[in-house]
Amino acid sequence: MTAPKAPILPSGLDATRAERALRYGRETLQIEADEILSLKQRMEGDSAPFLRAVDLLLHCEGRVVVSGIGKSGHIARKIAATLASTGTPALFVHAAEASHGDLGMITAKDALIAISYSGEAGELLAIVPIIKRMGASLIAITGNNNSSLAKLADVHLNASVQKEACPLNLAPTASTTVTLALGDALAVALLDARGFGEEDFARSHPGGALGRRLLTHVRDVMRTGDAIPTVSADATVYAALLEISRKGMAMTAIVDAEGRAIGVFTDGDLRRLIENVQDFSKLTIAEVMHRGPRSVQPEQLAVEAVELMEQFRINQLLVTDADNRLVGALHIHDLTRAKVI
Structure with missing residues (x-):
């Protein structure tokens, strides 16, 4: 001993x-x-x-x-x-x-x-x-x-x-x-x-960590309007890179003519593209994007977005409505600033 x-x-x-x-x-x-x-x-x-x-x-x-x-x-x-x-x-x-x-x-x-x-x-x-x-x-x-x-x-x-x-x-x-x-x-x-229960406790402790986790929704912290990185499906890869750079989310959403989210392209995708394609000046973003991007809806709890990010090891999520129209974007830093994580 x-x-x-x-x-x-x-x-x-x-x-x-x-x-x-x-x-x-x-x-x-x-x-x-x-x-x-x-x-x-x-x-x-x-x-x-x-x-x-x-x-x-x-x-x-x-x-x-x-x-x-x-x-x-x-x-x-x-x-x-x-x-x-x-x-x-x-x-x-x-x-x-x-x-x-x-x-x-x-x-x-x-x-x-x-x-x-x-x-x-x-x-x-x-x-x-x-x-x-x-x-x-x-x-x-x-x-x-x-x-x-x-x-x-x-x-x-x-x-x-x-x-x-x-x-x-x-x-x-x-x-x-x-x-x-x-x-x-x-x-x-x-x-x-x-x-x-937990939700009752959160309501009486809105300033605490549990309160933030159970009372903060995606709509409270997501980026909206011009802050959402977005390009159309026929945009060039170069145009997508400019959008990624301007919006500072290390990704851009790709939408169709009706504003529905059909894909996503990230900094990681760019690195992999450079490794495999010497000249992508003529490529459209639709040719290299990830189809069926991960997304959440505005009314979901922000902590659910955190769990999704952790599950798929990603740092960004698109926010879509019931018709899959893009209404927002969420970065893990947004959740950190809101003290959800």
């Missing part, structure tokens, strides 16, 4: 301190992993609270409001963001700000997820009675089944841990990790229950 490599020490960190840093780092990861596994085992032993929470959130007619204070507030904000991006309308409300006007953001049709490890956070307990009176549902995530917040909740989810990763057992570490994992579990369960 290969011995582990000695760590490269940053300037100012001696071997003793480096070893302590690694030990605490490993212990933290192990403690937090163990606590998440413990949460999983509790859920397997008693799945009812989790299933009731999923059902309540799934049938919520309003939005899911997630609230907390301190470190729990930071976790609440992340859970709200994850829910919102996976198909469950959600927002974060700071527990302290709720008592000073932000409570107006919550309606009777909403469901509140209140997070407090002790279950005794005064800021949350101050607003819970009001929320209950207005008719909103309450899910509490705490580490204490007997806490005030747990007793007031319609559903209580137990996020207790045996110990924090903090060596003083004071700083919220393992407990916040377990709470975050529990929030992710709710979000993923709801995602599946709602039938939330």
Whole structure:
């Protein structure tokens, strides 16, 4: 078995301190992993609270409001963001700000997820009675089944841990990790229950890579009008070369009298022609073009054009309509600029 490599020490960190840093780092990861596994085992032993929470959130007619204070507030904000991006309308409300006007953001049709490890956070307990009176549902995530917040909740989810990763057992570490994992579990369960798919995810993440891949169509990135390299079938090879040079796509489309794409001629075709034909001054492009060129239609996803290029190892595609009339042209660089690839 290969011995582990000695760590490269940053300037100012001696071997003793480096070893302590690694030990605490490993212990933290192990403690937090163990606590998440413990949460999983509790859920397997008693799945009812989790299933009731999923059902309540799934049938919520309003939005899911997630609230907390301190470190729990930071976790609440992340859970709200994850829910919102996976198909469950959600927002974060700071527990302290709720008592000073932000409570107006919550309606009777909403469901509140209140997070407090002790279950005794005064800021949350101050607003819970009001929320209950207005008719909103309450899910509490705490580490204490007997806490005030747990007793007031319609559903209580137990996020207790045996110990924090903090060596003083004071700083919220393992407990916040377990709470975050529990929030992710709710979000993923709801995602599946709602039938939330890739296209739904793309619509809520239009600026991301997946959004671009699933929302960008060929028509959004193709070259049109005078930017399309085009010659007629009776054009000479020289005329085709001038068109290739002018349009900068390393190819030209060949069209018939009705504008239908009947062929393509590329830089690669030119190199092969030079190797085999000494004098092509009298040749027409129809004599040397590739017939039946690869093409896509404007309404297809741009990622489909990428797949076609990769499959046939080509860098350009013609864009044609249902009648095979040339309406655009696409170069792999166009897809790169659009960040589809």
